Amino acid sequence: MLRVAVPNKGALAGPASEMLGEAGYRQRHEQRDLTVLDPNNEVEFFFLRPKDIPIYVGSGELDLGITGRDLALDSGAPVEEVLALGFGGSTFRYAAPAGQDWKPADLQGKRLATSYPNLVRDDLARQGVEAEVIRLDGAVEISIQLGVADAIADVVGSGRTLRQHNLVAFGDPICVSEAVLVQRAGSDAQKAKSQLTARLQGVVFAQQYMMLDYDCPRTLLDKAVAITPGLESPTVARLADPDWVAVRAMVPRKKVNQIMDELAEVGAKAVLASDIRSCRL
Numbered sequence: 556m557l558r559v560a561v562p563n564k565g566a567l568a569g570p571a572s573e574m575l576g577e578a579g580y581r582q583r584h585e586q587r588d589l590t591v592l593d594p595n596n597e598v599e600f601f602f603l604r605p606k607d608i609p610i611y612v613g614s615g616e617l618d619l620g621i622t623g624r625d626l627a628l629d630s631g632a633p634v635e636e637v638l639a640l641g642f643g644g645s646t647f648r649y650a651a652p653a654g655q656d657w658k659p660a661d662l663q664g665k666r667l668a669t670s671y672p673n674l675v676r677d678d679l680a681r682q683g684v685e686a687e688v689i690r691l692d693g694a695v696e697i698s699i700q701l702g703v704a705d706a707i708a709d710v711v712g713s714g715r716t717l718r719q720h721n722l723v724a725f726g727d728p729i730c731v732s733e734a735v736l737v738q739r740a741g742s743d744a745q746k747a748k749s750q751l752t753a754r755l756q757g758v759v760f761a762q763q764y765m766m767l768d769y770d771c772p773r774t775l776l777d778k779a780v781a782i783t784p785g786l787e788s789p790t791v792a793r794l795a796d797p798d799w800v801a802v803r804a805m806v807p808r809k810k811v812n813q814i815m816d817e818l819a820e821v822g823a824k825a826v827l828a829s830d831i832r833s834c835r836l
């Protein structure tokens with residue numbers, strides 16, 4: 556039985572469970588359930604705090620876990636990334652009161668509040684800056700106005716929380732994070748682990764691509780295929796009208812509208828874009 560850790564709360568919990576559901580795994584119905592058995596797939600899921608997940612996986616108690624890259628690094632646990640999952644994207648940054656042009660060197664001798672003390676200490680050491688690191692559990696952005704810190708290092712998503720507290724981020728991001736699937740560093744390749752990884756990879760990939768279908772005059776096919784080369788090569792099917800063909804190709808989701816414009820420009824008709832739920836390449 557494969558044992559897999561999944562975030563039980565916070566920013567990663569919902570998307571992680573959705574992705575596992577999309578990959579065909581049974582997920583919990585009750586928010587409070589701490590375990591779910593999926594006997595058909597021979598997997599047991601453990602719903603844990605995302606911060607604790609690297610500890611369980613690093614100790615070898617659990618085979619795989621979903622957590623944030625930033626949390627995995629801060630934990631210092633011996634885990635390695637198997638797959639980046641494409642959700643929970645954030646940066647981890649220094650921030651301080653607006654109105655001054657802050658640089659990391661300005662942190663010398665200052666009090667710096669954070670929930671990720673190891674990540675911060677490592678970065679300060681790399682930059683040769685000595686600062687007092689104050690460890691807080693959350694709501695770090697308020698610590699400056701409450702007088703316990705001069706600057707912070709915290710997760711930035713949309714940037715809204717920083718703006719609300721009149722703080723500005725500065726310096727290069729300490730970490731560019733997203734949700735990741737981790738295993739114990741150096742652990743063996745195992746069939747059950749590879750199967751779960753491949754299924755998640757299929758969902759991650761499907762979310763990055765869309766399927767395009769369109770009709771195209773046979774004389775313009777080469778131009779259209781150059782716009783939508785597909786992964787291997789697009790599928791081209793005959794239509795009842797011998798002068799026309801139907802084309803089907805996967806395209807990167809981010810470029811889909813631009814590609815549809817280009818196809819329309821070369822003379823394609825009935826251009827349809829649809830979501831892909833999962834795929835195996």
Ligand SMILES: Nc1ncnc2c1ncn2[C@@H]1O[C@H](COP(=O)(O)OP(=O)(O)OP(=O)(O)O)[C@@H](O)[C@H]1O
Binds near residue numbers: 565624
């Ligand atoms: N606003 C956000 N946008 C994107 N990712 C975020 C955001 N907030 C947190 N994350 C990511 O989610 C992970 C952990 O955050 P989460 O809020 O789930 O845990 P936590 O803050 O430790 O728990 P708690 O909320 O109970 O204190 C990190 O990897 C972080 O990068």
Ligand SMILES: O=P(O)(O)OC[C@H]1O[C@H](OP(=O)(O)OP(=O)(O)O)[C@H](O)[C@@H]1O
Binds near residue numbers: 693
């Ligand atoms: O840039 P934004 O989109 O505003 O998001 C960033 C905020 O989100 C997270 O907080 P969370 O909700 O996890 O609360 P916490 O501080 O208690 O962990 C993070 O710690 C920041 O405070």
Ligand SMILES: [Mg+2]
Binds near residue numbers: 565693
């Ligand atoms: Mg949080």
